[in-house]
Amino acid sequence: MDHLIEKTLSSKEIFKGRVIDLYVEEVELPNGKTSTREIVKHPGAVAVIAITPEDKILMVEQFRKPLGRTLVEIPAGKLEKGEQPDATARRELEEETGYTCKDLQPLISFYTSPGFADELVHLFIAENLEKLEIAADLDEDEFLDVMEVTLDEAQEMIQTKQIFDAKTAFAVQYLQLKKHFE
């Protein structure tokens, strides 16, 4: 694999934001020529497949400004500085859905857009959910609706493009496979 490596010749910070940073790097390609790479740095995120005692999947609907529309997604959120992914997963589940869980297991992690960003999403499965008596607070700039859907409904929502993001499509497929092998 060493013959594929791109060496960094220079790195320029273009933007430091609340959520993401942007760098443009000049690289030396494997053939000795040079090119530039546009790189978004992201703190990483978690997403949670959460199954209620009634065997429903918890989903949240929220407005996604980059898309100019709402999406229905599994609960998810960014890692806070120094926070371990399992703590983020539990926090986001509690904040976004009003449920907590007894069992939380890591399933898989994946990069979402390796061509231009380093965002890594850690996917968890939460079981044995319990409703919180006092709901946790959402972030100040976060507004969402919680939904509880069956697996069949979730599959339908993929067809109608209400579910329209990679992590949630993966989660629905995961649950289809799980159901089939149980």
Place this chain on the structure above:
Amino acid sequence: MDHLIEKTLSSKEIFKGRVIDLYVEEVELPNGKTSTREIVKHPGAVAVIAITPEDKILMVEQFRKPLGRTLVEIPAGKLEKGEQPDATARRELEEETGYTCKDLQPLISFYTSPGFADELVHLFIAENLEKLEIAADLDEDEFLDVMEVTLDEAQEMIQTKQIFDAKTAFAVQYLQLKKHFE
């Protein structure tokens, strides 16, 4: 869903790049307060699940500068201006793997990082592959190794984190489900 909408108050272009553009927008939240959103604009991309006559999955290994490492991924690439996704899928398959296909079907499309980017990936399945006599040219700054792997090998590569991205993990799960229902 209207009660979740964020209105754009202003939009500032921070960066216009070769691949991505970056904007910072001031928005009015559903409660009337204001916040900012950092938004990466991306031309969109395709990814192709391509199955050889020997029932192997075509994968490409390439260096991903944002991650500082190589990943094994299904063939994929950005939409050129004005290009339809199915044309991109066929082009990328030919350029990256040296195969073309008789059958190309759209499977699903999904946003990869709806929190900060508008990248939409169109996933296709390519069957009845044929080796090109004259390989198509890769982009000037693109270097990769082609691999042909079984479904079992692909599942193993997820465990060892050689496969470590959302679209490829989705593709492997899709093929597991497909195998099971056939």
